[in-house]
Amino acid sequence: MDKEYTGPVDDIIHFGLTAKLLGIPMYIDNEVDYGYMLIRIEHNTVNEEVTTWQEYYAETLLPSIGTVPKSQFLHSKQQRSKLGFDEVYMINLERREERRNRMLALFDLMNIDVKIFNAVDGRKLDEQKLKELNVKQLEGYEDPYLKRPLKMGEIGCFLSHYFIWEEVVNKNYNQVIVLEDDLRFKPNFKSGLSTMMKEVSDLGLDWDLIYLARKILHYQREKWVPLSSRLVVPDYSYWTAGYLVSQSGARKLLAQKPLQKMMAVDEYLPLMFDKHPNAEWKKHFIPRDLHAYSASPLLAEPQYYIGQKGYLSDTETSTIIDPENLAKDEVKDEL
Helix, strand or coil: CCCCCCCCCCHHHHHHHHHHHCCCCCCCCCCCCCCCCCCCCCCCCHHHHHHHHHHHHHHCCCCCCCCCCCCCCCCCCCCCECCCCCEEEEEECCCCHHHHHHHHHHHHHHCECCEEEECCCHHHCCHHHHHHCCCCECCCCCCCCCCCCCEHHHHHHHHHHHHHHHHHHHCCCCEEEEEECCEEECCCHHHHHHHHHHHHHHHCCCCCEEEEEEEECCHHHCEECCCCCCEEECCCEEEEEEEEEEHHHHHHHHHCCHHHHECCHHHHHHHHCCCCCCHHHHCCCCCCCCCEEEECCCCEEECCCCCCCCCCCCCCCCCECCCCCCCCCCCCCCC
16 A cells, blocks of 8 residues: 555555556546446445445346346345335336346346336327327427427327326326336435435425436536435426426326427426426416426436447437328338
């Protein structure tokens, strides 16, 4: 150990300093999966240590790693839980079996009782089905970045979330978790969620939606919830990979009849909590009074980001609709 070093000491720091003393160069390479540098485990209960190892095991379930044998020591005998919510939904396309199996393995590892919600497949949508549902694109809508109308995959994605909101209202659920199947949980997801929800209760927060995962677009505009160490008020954000929605939130999202003025679902959510930059679109949605918050730090993230090996989008690779009459197009192969 370097005698001049007076900072904290653990196994990772010791490794780095030893490499430095021996003149061994260290590089960062995120193109190949080499393994995992585990955090130091000390002064924890047995259950906390098991949870930590479960989270690292969960990372090995990424398809780029390959199949990893199960360990009986990492699978708790505790009863599966909905984590204090009425339901935990996982949206999955039936043809995406690999994603479904990976997520089910994660839920099994984490003892989470989940309901698979079959997603609406954009490949199977056509003019007749959209007319039956009275789906119409919002007048003047185009993707803010790609400058194009909706795609069939985006309509299917919106409908999948919409039908969950309907089920929340119809079954009179107080609060649910909604997760997509390309998700990756952050370390301490369960304890972080529990701590956050205790804070929500202690603060008496009136909430409709809480992001668990999102793409933050304007970090500098976001403010902490007063007296909170886990929640911020989100600005314009993207993604619907993971969020909580309450009974009141589901009712507000349905009340606007969004199928008749549809946009991408991750544009709709920030519009409903009045943080969308497009003033023309907002004129079609009154009131915009969704009480939205976000976990901070976020508790989950996408499994892959654009450009990474393994990234696949079932929305971006689908067919663009005809905004005038939602004419039927032959859907392109999404693989």
